[in-house]
Amino acid sequence: MTIGKRPRTGAVGVAAVAIAATVLTGPAAADTTPPARHQATQEAIDAAVAGGVPGVAAEARDAAGVWKTSSGVGDLKTGEPRGKNDRFRIGHLTSTFVATVLLQMEAEHKLSLDDTVERHLPGLVRGNGNDGRAITVRQLLNHTSGLPDYFADSDYVATYVQGEGFLQHRYDTLPHDQRVKVALAHPPMFAPGTRHGFSNTNDVLAAMVLEEVGGRPYEDEVRKRIIKPLGLKATSTPGTRAQLPEPSSRGYSKLFYGTQPDRIDDVTELNGSQLWGNTDVISSTGDLNTFYGALLRGKLLPARQLKEMKTTVVNPDFPISSYGLGIERLTLGCGTSIWYRDGGTVGWLSLVAVTDDGRHQLSFNYNADWRADEILPTLSAEYCS
DSSP: GGGGGGGTSSSSHHHHHGOOOOOOOOOOOOOOOOOOHHHHHHHHHHHHHHHTOOOOEEEEEEETTTEEEEESSSSSTTTOBBBOOOOEGGGGGHHHHHHHHHHHHHHSSSOOTTTTTHSSSTSSSTTTEGGGGOOOOHHHHHTOOOOGGGGHHHHHHHHHHHHHHHHHHHOOOOOOOOHHHHHHSOOOOOOOOOOOOOOOOHHHHHHHHHHOOOSOHHHHHHHHIIIITTTTTTOOOOOOOOOSSSOOOEEOOOOOTTTTTTEEOOOOOOOOOGGTTOOOOEOOHHHHHHHHHHHTTTTTSHHHHHHTTTOOETTTTTEEEOOOSOOOEEOOOTTTEEEEEEEETTTEEEEEEETTTTSSSEEEEEBOOGGGGGGGHHHHHHHOO
């Protein structure tokens, strides 16, 4: 899982904490009475709120129909409830959109996943032992490139992610390659192709390859190939816009967790360029279920490309999960296997899970970037109860 990759103790790694979370805390009051098949899921969502998450929005779809719910608050200042139809920043789920478009381009013979990064972005990935001539597009997508993570750079984090740095620079417009340059100031994590290791840098470069091959902004390709064909009316790319479209709730972060662990800041507004190609897409639980359900049912990719997307490598940091191209495979404690994508960005944590046939879907979002340990119990409640 990737949620724990953000450099803040509030977003605890799921692998380290959630596996041990076998007992849920007492549920808070829900705003609906769920069908019996979703009762355990509602209780798990309420437990996340009782555990400190401001609010949760969720939707599940299965053979019996669609169930939407929310719990907690969407605005800590006014106490307004979390909205079921909220739009929010989906974080690393953005990478599934990018991977899908790149695989569509492969099917159209516009590129090969085994092309080197150098072929499409000549001269960009060089320095400190990093070499785009030795890294393929496939290795960007399954995070076996070994490229350093720009989120591991302490100066970048202090300037744009945490504390006063975030508050001072949240409206700055950043060029797309700035985060890549930050990463390349560091040596590789490992030799390309030798193991899996998550790096946000891979996602940014994959979007840059997409843009280079498409010959126009990556956002335009995502709109043309995914958003419009599927009618995703709540899904958008922000560009440099800092505000969220309505309806939406506020997003919260513990920017000062090191010195003021109980302080919570409203981080809803953030220049979208700082998240470009990596965590910038805005969507809703309903749109995410539509997208991932269509993807797993083969509506967006030919059989060969879908098989490539679902070809996984072992994730040594989370052994019960394996990493494909923009999606991951997870075997829950009850033995049920699902495809999923999780991820956070400043102020938000999101997850989508889908059965192999694409017909049972669950998506949910926290308007906070902490308590990731509550996520696995929610998945288990939906797919194991």
